[in-house]
Amino acid sequence: MTSMLGAGSADSPEPPAEDDLPALDKEAFVCPRCGVYAHQHWQILGVGEGEVVEVPGRHSYRSMWKEARCSRCSKPSVWRRDQMIYPLARLGAQPHADMPDEVRRLYDEASTVAAVSRRAGAALARAMVERLIKVLDPRAPKGAKLDTRIDRIRGRVSTPLGEMLEVVRYLGNKMLHVEEPDKLG
Incomplete structure (x- = not known):
């Protein structure tokens, strides 16, 4: 190199x-x-x-x-x-230049926090995806669940991006909704 x-x-x-x-x-x-x-x-x-x-x-x-x-x-x-x-250690790539400021702030926070707590990073990444979807689809029904919102924009984004949004949603939910220790497999 x-x-x-x-x-x-x-x-x-x-x-x-x-x-x-x-x-x-x-x-x-x-x-x-x-x-x-x-x-x-x-x-x-x-x-x-x-x-x-x-x-x-x-x-x-x-x-x-x-x-x-x-x-x-x-x-x-x-x-x-x-x-x-x-700067504080961070995980993930630099945010895209076209990322809206309100989404970028959540992205930066998630990537910084993830270096210390993966659970907190995943939860913030989910919040970032939710904010991004609201920016991309402002006409979505009020109170629509995130999976429904992701489905609404799938035709406007690439297949890999749609899948990535779903993965972040799923992992963020998993980190937010901690199961009882005796219920974990």
Whole structure:
């Protein structure tokens, strides 16, 4: 992948491979800000938290904080020791540019929360699908169930998208309606 390093890296059409994911001090990874595999410029941040490293004849201070700045978008990610603190880790692709703002906010929240709680992420993804369907089909009857709303737009979306909407609806419902432990198979 070294041919893709540096400014001007091309967008990657495939999801990042495990070795393309962000990690402390990596020369290049998929930027959590712009979603492009790019070279990262690392620098130590002078934050008051750190550790004293013993060097013969003197003391040396090493910060626990670093910044990686993407060569493609110039936006930083902030790290404390080996954990990325900002932006928050997220699951899923970047939202499409045409996604309505109210839907994008739910999508961003779901993808961020899913990194911590898959159950909460699934519930928010379901809410995002419901909001999207209401935007796409404003004439749907008031109080219509989400599965009915999805069926109403199936002819206007691709088959894979229709199936994906149904999967998100189903999983979101499953996560929201927790069964009693003794009833789980």
